[in-house]
Amino acid sequence: MLVYTLSxxxxxxxxxxxxxxxAGATGLEERGGVIRAYFDAPAELALGGEWVSEPDTDWLSAWKKDLRPVTAGRFTIAPSWLSGEVPPGQMPLLIDPGMAFGTGHHVTTRLAVEAISALDVAGLKVLDVGSGSGVLALAAAxxxxxxxxxxDIDPVTLPAAYENAELNGLPYRAGAFVTPGGSxxxxxxxxxxxxxxxxxxTLLIANLYAELHDLLAPSYRAxxxxxxxxxxxxILQDKLPLVREALAREGFGDVIETLEGEWALITARSS
Structure with a gap:
């Protein structure tokens, strides 16, 4: 098995x-600050990584075995094969791991779902920028x-998002999924x-890196x-000033920061 490792x-x-x-990766995972990309054959890559040959193993099955449900406010994010482990009283949010990630196990995803959970989103018109696997859009829906x-700018994410919407029992009609509150x-x-x-x-959610928040802040306001x-x-904590300044520049107020580990979440309100 070939593994391309990248810091x-x-x-x-x-x-x-x-x-x-x-380039043909069959799967990605992160271990201790190193990205591991699995390949069936070598490929041309200029990302500064290294190729490592390892004994063949069913890495996906091993990873699935260690995946556990994640509590995020009133939601419990879980893969479909662990749907029975969602505690009573919690709202299941089923997300299967795939090419678009967003299983809820990364701290930034969990923080965002917790922030959505804390809001009364009933009746809101929501935009999720960089929706990936659809986890944040699904939480709002x-x-x-x-x-x-x-x-999302990457078309690879769309099939995963559609599959995850279907996992959560949402029917698809006339170009949209039917949700408890609308579409x-x-x-x-x-x-x-x-x-x-x-x-x-009336609500915008974005799980992107700080430089993109800075670039897109005028569009968020618009x-x-x-x-x-x-x-x-x-947002990495050392990039917080960049996002703070972008929000101030565009007139956002009521800025609140939530910090965990090296990551940050910001909530604010448009003027």
Whole structure:
């Protein structure tokens, strides 16, 4: 078995992960600050990593064996094969691991689901920027939001997001999933800071790295109705000043920071 090892975390090198999939990776995992990409054959990669040959093993089965449900506020995030382990009174959020990640086991995902859980999302129109596996969009949708859109620039994520919506029992009709409060759809694309967007959303969620939050902050403001909350995560603590300054620049207020380990989540409100 061939393993391509790369220093860093899945979150910190998120922008490069698609290169591993495009080169033929069959799976990725993170161990102690090292990304491990599994390949059936060597590939051309210029990411500064190293190739390692290891004895063949069913790495996916071994990883699945160690995967446990994660409590995040009123949600319990679990893979489908552990749905029976969701405690009574908790809302199941079923996410199977795959090419788009977002199982809820990364601290940034869990913090974001906890922040969604703490809000009354009933009736809100929600935009999830960089939706990946759909976990945050699904949390908002299952929590009762009226309309949820998951937006991701990488088309590889869309099949995983659709599969996870189906895992949670959401029927698909007329181009969207039917949810307890309304509808959920996933789209390929991104916010364009060069475009003038019409305010339309009443909650924006984004699990991206700090530099993207800085770039997209004008678009966050543009698409949100005044007084609407934002939930931003994927932020390394040493990059917090960059995001703070971007939110201040765009007139966001009520800024609250939640810190855990090396990561941070910020909630704020549009002006």
């Amino acid at each position: 860093g975390t899945l979150q910190s090198r998120e922008a490069e992960l698609h290169l591993l999939w495009e 299952l929590g009762g939001a009226a309309e949820v859109t998951g937006l 959920l759809r996933f789209e390929e694309g991104t916010l364009d800071p060069e475009m003038d967007e019409a305010p339309a959303y 698409v949100l109705l005044p007084g609407s909350p934002v939930i931003l995560t994927g």
